[in-house]
Amino acid sequence: MSKKVVVIGGGIGGLASASLLARDGFDVTLIEKNLNFGGRAMVWEKDGFKFDMGPSWYLMPDVFEKFFAEFGKKPSDFYTLKRLDPSYRIFFENKKVFDISASLKKNVKLFDKLEREGGKKLIEYLDKSKYQYDVAMKRFVYINYGRISSYLKFLNPKLAFEAYKMKIFDSIQNYVDQHFSNETAKKILLYNIVFLGGTPKNTPALYAIMAHIDFNLGVWYPMGGIGKIVEALVELAKTHKVKICKSTPALGFTFKDDKIVSVKTKNASVPCDLVVSNADYAYTETVLLPREYQSYPKSYWNKRTIAPSAYIIYLGLNKKLSRLAHHNLFLVNDWMSHFDQIFENPSWPDRPSYYVCVPSKTDSTVAPSKGENMFILVPIAVGIKDTAEKRKEFFDKIIEDLERTTGEDVKKHILVKRIFAQSDFANVFNAYKGTSLGISHTLFQSAFFRPSFRSRKLSNLFYVGQYTHPGIGMPMVLISAQILHQEIVSEFK
Numbered sequence: 001m002s003k004k005v006v007v008i009g010g011g012i013g014g015l016a017s018a019s020l021l022a023r024d025g026f027d028v029t030l031i032e033k034n035l036n037f038g039g040r041a042m043v044w045e046k047d048g049f050k051f052d053m054g055p056s057w058y059l060m061p062d063v064f065e066k067f068f069a070e071f072g073k074k075p076s077d078f079y080t081l082k083r084l085d086p087s088y089r090i091f092f093e094n095k096k097v098f099d100i101s102a103s104l105k106k107n108v109k110l111f112d113k114l115e116r117e118g119g120k121k122l123i124e125y126l127d128k129s130k131y132q133y134d135v136a137m138k139r140f141v142y143i144n145y146g147r148i149s150s151y152l153k154f155l156n157p158k159l160a161f162e163a164y165k166m167k168i169f170d171s172i173q174n175y176v177d178q179h180f181s182n183e184t185a186k187k188i189l190l191y192n193i194v195f196l197g198g199t200p201k202n203t204p205a206l207y208a209i210m211a212h213i214d215f216n217l218g219v220w221y222p223m224g225g226i227g228k229i230v231e232a233l234v235e236l237a238k239t240h241k242v243k244i245c246k247s248t249p250a251l252g253f254t255f256k257d258d259k260i261v262s263v264k265t266k267n268a269s270v271p272c273d274l275v276v277s278n279a280d281y282a283y284t285e286t287v288l289l290p291r292e293y294q295s296y297p298k299s300y301w302n303k304r305t306i307a308p309s310a311y312i313i314y315l316g317l318n319k320k321l322s323r324l325a326h327h328n329l330f331l332v333n334d335w336m337s338h339f340d341q342i343f344e345n346p347s348w349p350d351r352p353s354y355y356v357c358v359p360s361k362t363d364s365t366v367a368p369s370k371g372e373n374m375f376i377l378v379p380i381a382v383g384i385k386d387t388a389e390k391r392k393e394f395f396d397k398i399i400e401d402l403e404r405t406t407g408e409d410v411k412k413h414i415l416v417k418r419i420f421a422q423s424d425f426a427n428v429f430n431a432y433k434g435t436s437l438g439i440s441h442t443l444f445q446s447a448f449f450r451p452s453f454r455s456r457k458l459s460n461l462f463y464v465g466q467y468t469h470p471g472i473g474m475p476m477v478l479i480s481a482q483i484l485h486q487e488i489v490s491e492f493k
């Protein structure tokens with residue numbers, strides 16, 4: 001008899017682990033709270049506009065290849081990838097606008113303009129970043145830090161030295177300061193730390209690998225949108241006979257000794273030998289489990305650095321935007337005060353940096369032919385008051401800034417509008433405090449220190465997704481599914 005697995009949550013982590021386990025003969029049922037799959041990577045369609053609600057940057061194509069290869073497939077079996085050029089455009093507050101190109105040569109020229117020997121410094125920085133990336137992927141990313149064998153590895157002097165060279169103990173801010181003197185150059189190399197839900201000061205320098213990911217491996221786009229990845233994962237799950245149930249939230253469990261024996265839903269109790277929770281880790285632990293079965297109680301989560309929430313505006317416009325690229329960043333001079341209003345003094349930011357995606361620049365299927373699909377994201381603190389008045393006031397602030405900075409009229413061209421913010425993350429995804437990304441990648445929330453793949457109290461409860469190692473982002477979550485799958489197979493097969 002195959003072992004029965006219930007996967008709670010149809011985000012990227014849940015779908016990926018369900019397919020891997022079903023491929024290996026487990027009898028898998030996946031239950032998703034919402035009507036649509038994808039979790040944070042859900043798609044919303046209205047009046048001819050198709051919005052990717054969360055992720056929009058397809059980075060680390062090697063990781064997607066490795067994941068699909070598990071099934072004898074390639075990403076191109078499911079979607080066509082296009083490398084974006086420019087990779088992205090940055091609008092600085094001082095009115096300077098720079099494109100980061102897919103061509104290293106052009107980026108070297110740009111850095112030469114920014115500071116003396118800037119191009120040479122960029123090449124050196126990217127070489128180091130490539131080295132760090134290669135070592136990290138080979139030695140430190142695809143491993144389960146919950147296993148004793150992972151700790152023992154670090155007794156090997158060669159590996160310990162490699163770990164030391166990864167600059168684990170320095171902050172990425174200090175690391176970039178040591179390499180560059182120009183503030184604009186530094187911002188170009190640091191903006192992507194926001195993807196990891198942290199600040200340049202609280203994120204370890206090992207995440208300098210982001211520069212290699214961004215400049216060398218490139219920024220890609222799956223034609224049809226990020227939703228194509230979710231469709232691919234659903235197709236894999238169906239191919240491997242995962243029983244999929246939408247609109248079916250898990251409400252709790254029944255227990256026998258140190259095991260879960262069934263997952264409760266509104267209409268049924270689904271029997272199981274194993275449970276994999278892809279729902280927010282904090283929610284599963286503190287809401288779905290009674291106190292005696294919690295490995296990480298409320299007090300644990302209260303002490304974590306929680307990654308920001310997001311204030312997101314989806315706009316369908318009846319005009320074309322000539323001054324924007326596919327990905328655009330709007331960075332203020334004093335971005336530390338925005339970080340401060342996210343982490344230190346949680347409040348609505350007075351002078352925020354933000355991100356604008358216009359996927360219809362690349363993909364004609366996501367907007368009507370004369371229109372543009374626009375997604376605006378501002379990182380905001382968790383736990384602040386998310387009222388209708390504040391949302392409206394903030395909307396006006398951001399759109400006015402966008403119009404002023406780009407010289408493009410936006411407000412009078414809006415056909416479709418939706419705002420998604422902190423309380424929506426909490427309601428739609430059961431996100432802890434309305435976080436968009438889970439927990440930040442601070443030193444003490446990375447690798448060994450990330451919440452474990454398995455419960456310490458229940459021998460058949462496992463976790464997958466952005467809260468676990470390696471962390472936030474679609475590629476990381478696919479890796480987390482691969483690590484979890486190894487863990488389960490080695491014990492139960």
Ligand SMILES: Cc1cc2nc3c(=O)[nH]c(=O)nc-3n(C[C@H](O)[C@H](O)[C@H](O)COP(=O)(O)OP(=O)(O)OC[C@H]3O[C@@H](n4cnc5c(N)ncnc54)[C@H](O)[C@@H]3O)c2cc1C
Binds near residue numbers: 055056283429
């Ligand atoms: C706005 C935004 C922009 C982002 N941009 C990027 C990007 O450009 N590139 C990138 O790589 N990554 C990006 N990310 C990060 C990436 O989207 C996430 O790290 C990843 O999608 C998380 O996947 P997951 O499977 O861990 O969790 P989730 O996507 O949160 O999936 C969890 C699932 O569990 C379900 N669930 C919750 N409670 C229950 C329950 N009780 N019963 C049943 N189901 C339940 C939820 O509905 C959800 O479907 C972005 C995220 C956001 C929010």
